[in-house]
Amino acid sequence: MSALFVTGTDTGVGKTFVACALATALRTGGRRVGVMKPVETGVVDRPEDALRLAAAAGDASPLDDICPYRLRAPLAPSVAAAGEGVVIDVDRLVQAIARRAAGVDVLLVEGAGGLLVPIAGTTTFLDLAVRAALPVLLVGANRLGTVNHCALSARVARLAGLDLRGFVLSQPAAQTDESSATNAEVVATLTGLRCRGVLPHLPDPATAATLLEIDDLVDG
Ligand SMILES: Nc1ncnc2c1ncn2[C@@H]1O[C@H](COP(=O)(O)OP(=O)(O)OP(=O)(O)O)[C@@H](O)[C@H]1O
Ligand SMILES: [Mg+2]
DSSP states (O other), X not given: OEEEEEEESSTTSSHHHHHHHHHHHHHHTTOOEEEEOSEEOSOSSSOHHHHHHHHHHTOOSOHHHHOSEEOSSSXXXXXXXXXXXXXXXXXXXXXXXXXXXXXXXXXXXXXXEETTOEEETTEEHHHHHHHTTOOEEEEEXXXXXXXXXXXXXXXXXXXXXXXXXXXXXXXOSSOOOGGGGTHXXXXXXXXXXXXXXXXXXXXOHHHHGGGSOOTTTSOO
């Protein structure tokens, strides 16, 4: 049993894409993979991230176990919850993560947005990762600005005592910029983190599975 928190430098940088690629890679390696998106916002009809993660992992758990809080407004969880009169119970999420991790070889947990996005009051995804004792994989978009965003995220994660297992740069848009050739090396040097992969713009996450370095990324 082990778990990994897939966080990002921002919303839309490729967390779900990378987590799905990772799920495929781990499954190919023979591991039973579970997934969680503890809070998904912007859910009009179906929680798209949770369902994508579940499909990639082959996780047939009930949706309430995969994604306990599904909120309509495309806002930070605490804000979307307040608008619907919901209070997100962080203790419940910590317990749910532990319970789900116990039932699989690897549990992948995707945050929403970045580390300092609030879940309830001043409690953030960073706090959730700390309380659930989750090691962290950081995802950034391979475009200009990512060096600063990755370095900020890595620094705040370290200050909180989180176990950072490396970073992945993904490419959400077909077009990128000149920085994409050097970003990974600069982030690795600046943060001391291992680059676990640089993904070009690809047709689907499964195609990216072999581009990730997953050795000792997860325990056990
Ligand atoms: N390497 C890539 N190749 C092709 N498309 C990508 C790649 N990385 C990300 N994308 C696409 O970019 C968009 C944003 O990526 P994704 O949904 O994974 O971001 P996210 O960080 O999970 O966002 P959120 O904060 O909403 O959860 C998606 O449409 C995704 O399919
Ligand atoms: Mg996502």
